Amino acid sequence: MKFILSRMMLSTGLLASAVANASNITLCDTTGCRTGGSVSATSNYAQTKFPIVLAHGMAGFSKIGPIDYWYGIPQDLTANGSTVFVTQMSSFNSSEVRGEQLLNQVQQILAITGAQKVNLIGHSHGAQSIRYVAGLIPTRIASATSVGGPNTGSPVADAISGVTTIPGVGPIAASTLSSIVNGFGALIGMVSGQKYDQDSLAGLASLTTKGAAAFNAKFPAGMPTAANPCGQGAAEVNGVHYYSWGGTSTMTNVLDPVDYALLLTQAAFGGKANDGLVPQCSSHLGMVIRDNYGMNHLDEVNQVFGLVNIFESNPVSVFRQQANRLKVAGL
Ligand code: CA
Numbered sequence: 001m002k003f004i005l006s007r008m009m010l011s012t013g014l015l016a017s018a019v020a021n022a023s024n025i026t027l028c029d030t031t032g033c034r035t036g037g038s039v040s041a042t043s044n045y046a047q048t049k050f051p052i053v054l055a056h057g058m059a060g061f062s063k064i065g066p067i068d069y070w071y072g073i074p075q076d077l078t079a080n081g082s083t084v085f086v087t088q089m090s091s092f093n094s095s096e097v098r099g100e101q102l103l104n105q106v107q108q109i110l111a112i113t114g115a116q117k118v119n120l121i122g123h124s125h126g127a128q129s130i131r132y133v134a135g136l137i138p139t140r141i142a143s144a145t146s147v148g149g150p151n152t153g154s155p156v157a158d159a160i161s162g163v164t165t166i167p168g169v170g171p172i173a174a175s176t177l178s179s180i181v182n183g184f185g186a187l188i189g190m191v192s193g194q195k196y197d198q199d200s201l202a203g204l205a206s207l208t209t210k211g212a213a214a215f216n217a218k219f220p221a222g223m224p225t226a227a228n229p230c231g232q233g234a235a236e237v238n239g240v241h242y243y244s245w246g247g248t249s250t251m252t253n254v255l256d257p258v259d260y261a262l263l264l265t266q267a268a269f270g271g272k273a274n275d276g277l278v279p280q281c282s283s284h285l286g287m288v289i290r291d292n293y294g295m296n297h298l299d300e301v302n303q304v305f306g307l308v309n310i311f312e313s314n315p316v317s318v319f320r321q322q323a324n325r326l327k328v329a330g331l
Contacts, residue, residue: 242286
């Protein structure tokens with residue numbers, strides 16, 4: 001009943017005006033995610049029972065804005081029947097600080113919509129944010145989906161943080177380290193235009209192997225077991241359904257300048273499959289939908305501006321399929 005009420009509110013614009021009064025959250029429609037728009041779905045393929053809430057990763061928004069981080073994705077989900085909210089957290093901060101910011105926004109969304117639960121989807125460091133919220137208020141979370149999430153950390157973060165001895169790689173030469181740092185800086189800078197600051201160091205610390213392990217000890221739900229670290233995690237914990245997918249490509253589109261930056265980070269991985277920032281196995285959480293899409297870390301959210309691998313499933317359709325999976329599961 002409450003979900004039906006929210007759809008009625010949508011049609012009258014009441015929900016949109018309620019969202020306009022809330023900070024950091026944005027309701028999306030088929031033309032974008034501006035407040036006050038009207039919903040006009042063309043199918044019910046992605047019409048989940050509970051609203052979908054998108055949580056971004058480590059990036060600033062001075063260039064692209066919080067909406068276009070998910071390039072074309074909210075619009076497509078909405079056109080196919082989803083109610084979608086985009087949230088905005090600190091570009092760079094610890095998993096716990098960003099998680100607390102998302103928790104606050106999820107509580108606003110629950111209050112505004114009257115929905116019993118929400119479906120959380122987090123990209124990159126957003127994976128830790130959604131796991132934090134699912135861990136604290138599991139009865140209000142239907143699902144948590146990690147997309148390219150560094151759930152057990154990233155060797156790129158290890159290298160930049162000065163942890164120069166990486167499993168499988170050994171000590172990193174200064175010249176190689178400089179290449180990794182430059183690649184990482186270009187990767188983040190290309191998207192955000194942000195400069196490093198104290199918060200970025202906290203964010204980086206959270207993404208090291210050690211930092212991720214400390215977070216996982218507090219929020220273990222959905223993580224693969226220690227005995228099988230590259231296996232799947234529990235599909236459901238405390239009523240929350242956990243899913244994940246990730247990519248294992250770097251250069252996917254010669255027109256995308258970020259792809260060249262991602263090549264620079266490769267030295268950190270010692271030849272192991274990765275998406276330019278996250279190792280294949282680190283992306284695992286709950287039910288692993290697929291961990292080797294021909295996508296790099298930014299392709300996973302259809303960046304930059306839709307420049308992705310034309311020989312792979314389009315990232316937008318992968319999100320649409322996940323919404324349908326949630327719908328079929330009654331979520
Ligand atoms: Ca790309």
